Amino acid sequence: MILELNGLHAGLRFSSAHIVFGHETCGVIHGHSYYVDVRICGEPSGEFGFVCDFKVIKSIVKEICETLDHKLMIPKNHPQTEYKIDNDSIYLKYCGDGKIKEYKIPLEDVVLLPLKSTTAEELSQFFSKCIVDKLKDMGLIDNIKWVEAVVNEGIGQGACYRLNIK
Numbered sequence: 001m002i003l004e005l006n007g008l009h010a011g012l013r014f015s016s017a018h019i020v021f022g023h024e025t026c027g028v029i030h031g032h033s034y035y036v037d038v039r040i041c042g043e044p045s046g047e048f049g050f051v052c053d054f055k056v057i058k059s060i061v062k063e064i065c066e067t068l069d070h071k072l073m074i075p076k077n078h079p080q081t082e083y084k085i086d087n088d089s090i091y092l093k094y095c096g097d098g099k100i101k102e103y104k105i106p107l108e109d110v111v112l113l114p115l116k117s118t119t120a121e122e123l124s125q126f127f128s129k130c131i132v133d134k135l136k137d138m139g140l141i142d143n144i145k146w147v148e149a150v151v152n153e154g155i156g157q158g159a160c161y162r163l164n165i166k
């Protein structure tokens with residue numbers, strides 16, 4: 001059985017900025033109105049025969065969206081970007097393709113993510129992992145086979161990552 005949540009209709013959205021360092025057009029600070037679709041495959045179980053309570057999944061995904069909303073998403077592990085936090089600011093330095101770009105941004109404007117990049121591809125992995133971790137913490141994973149998150153950069157384009165549990 002597969003549960004499906006449509007992020008656009010279920011309100012699983014966030015509006016954030018990012019930089020795809022080194023990319024010809026996406027290497028500048030720009031933003032998207034993201035929405036996240038989620039599919040969960042598992043066996044119906046418990047008193048109500050749920051794969052997982054929709055309310056639970058929505059609250060998990062909404063919480064992740066809230067941490068990213070109205071922030072500049074910065075990847076901690078980009079191979080050509082260094083960052084340094086000093087007081088209330090973050091200093092970023094990108095060196096690649098013979099180009100150096102430096103940024104100073106108020107810390108409250110950013111969210112640092114444990115990723116190599118903030119592409120839809122990486123963000124979909126991030127969402128899948130966060131959802132699975134949370135379901136594990138809540139003891140709601142035993143009947144689940146896989147969790148898929150689709151991170152859409154606006155309508156019409158997105159990346160999907162499936163995390164297999166067993």
Ligand SMILES: [Zn+2]
Pocket residue numbers: 018020026030031032153
């Ligand atoms: Zn973009």
